[in-house]
Amino acid sequence: MTSSRVKLILLGVFLLSLFIGTDFALAKEKIGIESCLELQKIGNHPSYPLDGDYFLKKDIDCKETSSWNDGLGFDPIDSFKGVFDGRGYVIANLFIDRSENEIGLFGVIEKEGEVFSLGLLDIEIKGEDYTGGLGGMIKGKVEEVFVTGEVKGRHLVGLLSGELLEEGEIRNSYARGSAEGVEIVGLISGEIWDGFIENTYALGEVKGGDNIGGLVGENLGSGEIKHSYFLGEIFSQGENVGVLLGYNEGDLINSFYYNEEELDCVGEGNSEECFMVSYKERFYDYDDPEIYSNWDFGSIWSDYYKGEDFPVLSWQIEEEIKTPSLSKKQNKVIPWYRNPLYQEESKEAFRDLKESLDNASKILSDMISLLEEEIERRG
Numbered sequence: 001m002t003s004s005r006v007k008l009i010l011l012g013v014f015l016l017s018l019f020i021g022t023d024f025a026l027a028k029e030k031i032g033i034e035s036c037l038e039l040q041k042i043g044n045h046p047s048y049p050l051d052g053d054y055f056l057k058k059d060i061d062c063k064e065t066s067s068w069n070d071g072l073g074f075d076p077i078d079s080f081k082g083v084f085d086g087r088g089y090v091i092a093n094l095f096i097d098r099s100e101n102e103i104g105l106f107g108v109i110e111k112e113g114e115v116f117s118l119g120l121l122d123i124e125i126k127g128e129d130y131t132g133g134l135g136g137m138i139k140g141k142v143e144e145v146f147v148t149g150e151v152k153g154r155h156l157v158g159l160l161s162g163e164l165l166e167e168g169e170i171r172n173s174y175a176r177g178s179a180e181g182v183e184i185v186g187l188i189s190g191e192i193w194d195g196f197i198e199n200t201y202a203l204g205e206v207k208g209g210d211n212i213g214g215l216v217g218e219n220l221g222s223g224e225i226k227h228s229y230f231l232g233e234i235f236s237q238g239e240n241v242g243v244l245l246g247y248n249e250g251d252l253i254n255s256f257y258y259n260e261e262e263l264d265c266v267g268e269g270n271s272e273e274c275f276m277v278s279y280k281e282r283f284y285d286y287d288d289p290e291i292y293s294n295w296d297f298g299s300i301w302s303d304y305y306k307g308e309d310f311p312v313l314s315w316q317i318e319e320e321i322k323t324p325s326l327s328k329k330q331n332k333v334i335p336w337y338r339n340p341l342y343q344e345e346s347k348e349a350f351r352d353l354k355e356s357l358d359n360a361s362k363i364l365s366d367m368i369s370l371l372e373e374e375i376e377r378r379g
Helices: 005-020 022-025 036-038 065-070 278-282 340-378
Strands: 030-033 053-056 083-084 090-092 095-097 106-109 114-126 133-139 142-152 156-157 161-165 167-182 183-186 189-191 194-209 218-221 226-236 245-248 249-251 255-260 266-269 274-277
Touching: 065 095, 142 156, 156 167, 156 218, 161 167, 167 183, 167 274, 183 194, 183 245, 189 194, 218 226, 274 278
Parallel strands: 030 053, 053 083, 083 114, 090 114, 095 114, 106 133, 114 142, 133 161, 142 167, 156 183, 161 189, 167 194, 189 218, 194 226, 218 245, 226 249, 226 255, 245 266, 255 274
Antiparallel strands: 156 161, 156 189, 183 189, 183 218
């Protein structure tokens, strides 16, 4: 083979790599996490960057964190801009006790950050302002996450999120346990500011002063809460206290709460599409057009307990289902590879990859033909 032909072929390969290889070159290697020590390395070690692509390899028990850092516990992962895929596994017994702001597994999940298919089980977290189990402040996307345990703080406190802002999203998730603070407290999030919550539920108790709600303490700006419900108790003698939402200037769409004492759904503000029913059997009728208007029973909500109990999310179904009103069964998250939603996404991804490879193959074939013509022309 002549040197000119070798050079032309190498040039063709180089140009092809520029055309189709950019995404592959920029693709980040997925980083597996299988211990609490590895979890703590995120943002604290060059091999564990804050914009990394992470996944859990197995369930992690973080009970050792109660003795870390002279009793301060786990150091929150701050300014997370990457992806964290729990793959259906749980992080259990996470402990944090810090007199600081922005406290949680993640201190802040930035707009680029994504967390999904993850469970936080039996956590114990204490902080000051912006304190939440998953994140002190969430600006990114959260989906199919559950949190159980207790969270205590001062202002903007939530079992799942301290504050959801800047178009951050929490979807298809739930919280079970307790949240306590001075003001602006809820189980899903202490505050929403231009954030979005959809298809969530919360079970447990909320304690605090002003702006206290079972789901959310206050909803500001263009914040939206949709297709969600709360079961539990509110303990407060403050102002703007509601069973579902303390103070609301945003949207509240097709959400409900169960209460036999006819307390207000929203302490102050818009409560037009919030429903209160004093006999729970009505909630068991998932065909009720007033309560469950536009709720997606199938891909989002499960109808397994129709006629018997409150609804649960479809992804919770594995070998058994966690019922919201009883505590006989263990919380479960369906593994990502058994989730129909992920299966469909995987099929679509493979279809896209096949199309890209087919296109690349055609381009390569055309380039080889051109190179061969050029070699023949040059003799």
